[in-house]
Amino acid sequence: MNVYETGGTRPTALLAGPPSDAHTWNLLYLQLLMTELGWQVSNLGPCTPVRLLVAESARCAPDLVVISTVNGHGYHEGLTLIRSLRREAHLRDTPIVVGGKLGIDGPDDGSRLKRLRDAGYDDVFDGDGQVPRFQVLLDSVRHHARRQASPAPAVR
Numbered sequence: 001m002n003v004y005e006t007g008g009t010r011p012t013a014l015l016a017g018p019p020s021d022a023h024t025w026n027l028l029y030l031q032l033l034m035t036e037l038g039w040q041v042s043n044l045g046p047c048t049p050v051r052l053l054v055a056e057s058a059r060c061a062p063d064l065v066v067i068s069t070v071n072g073h074g075y076h077e078g079l080t081l082i083r084s085l086r087r088e089a090h091l092r093d094t095p096i097v098v099g100g101k102l103g104i105d106g107p108d109d110g111s112r113l114k115r116l117r118d119a120g121y122d123d124v125f126d127g128d129g130q131v132p133r134f135q136v137l138l139d140s141v142r143h144h145a146r147r148q149a150s151p152a153p154a155v156r
């Protein structure tokens, strides 16, 4: 069980690029950012097969799964990917987010983002300038995970 206090275990994240996406520096950037913020990050790298993502998340039960994609296939591939992940019992309630450059015509009017959320992402970070909002999400997941990790007070 994770205990996110001094000396305890840090919150954990699985980070991956989807199967078609060969870009790497986006993943390294996020890995460094999250590590600096106190997370323990397992970076599965670019072009991560869905089977590997499913198997690794079963093995390490992360507090958060982060999908980063910049090659422009993010909307379409992101939909297929989240449907596959949410079919797995162990990933039904895990926070999963996607971000990067999701399309090829810039951030959209919101309708594609809504489809991604409706399909199962907890949040979507499309386009530049999303990192501050992502940090808020990280804080919120960390607090939630810490509450779950704390034993309930004894009732007398």
Ligand code: B12
Binding pocket: 020, 021, 022, 023, 024, 025, 026, 029, 030, 066, 067, 068, 069, 070, 071, 072, 073, 097, 098, 099, 100, 101, 102, 103, 104, 105, 106, 125, 127, 128, 130, 131, 134
């Ligand atoms: C280097 C590069 C490549 C290299 C990648 C090498 C490697 N091993 O990484 C190579 C040559 C392989 C490549 C290939 C392609 N690329 Co390229 N590539 C780039 C380039 C020049 C730099 C990317 C980079 O490293 N940036 C540095 C990192 C740190 O920044 P970043 O990726 O933008 O990530 C930031 C944000 O997006 C954000 N972010 C990313 N993910 C997430 C997730 C979350 C949760 C959050 C909050 C934020 C976030 O945070 C990061 C820091 O700010 C960009 C153009 C550019 N100047 O950005 C094009 C670019 C990404 N490529 C592009 C394209 C189209 C391709 C190809 C399809 C080209 C082709 N026709 O073959 C292929 C796709 C290959 C594939 N299978 O994926 C387009 C994508 C278009 C779009 N989405 O609008 C870009 C934007 C170029 C362009 N202007 O058209 N590419």
